Amino acid sequence: MEYDNKNSFVLFRNDKKASPKAPDFKGTYTDADGKEWDVAAWEKTSKAGNAFFSGKISEKREKGNYISPHNASKGNGYQPQQEDKDLPF
Helix, strand or coil: CCCCCCEEEEEEEEECCCCCCCCCEEEEEEEECCEEEEEEEEECCCCCCCEEEEEEEEEECCCCCCCCCCCHCCCCCCCCCCHHHCCCC
């Protein structure tokens, strides 16, 4: 039987946090159609003192085609793709 990872996710501790607002955990989620999504989670504490996770699921980004606002001014070697050059803004 082949492994089926649909409707499942994996999270890894983010040991390379660039800022305090960066997620504590990062990973991927695979939906029922087999599409992968990015997952981010933050460890938080409620007003009552209970620990919990807060998270976000977003469309998967292609590596190398994204500049975060944090890294935009650092000259991270991003090279615009042809499609980027054709954009009117």
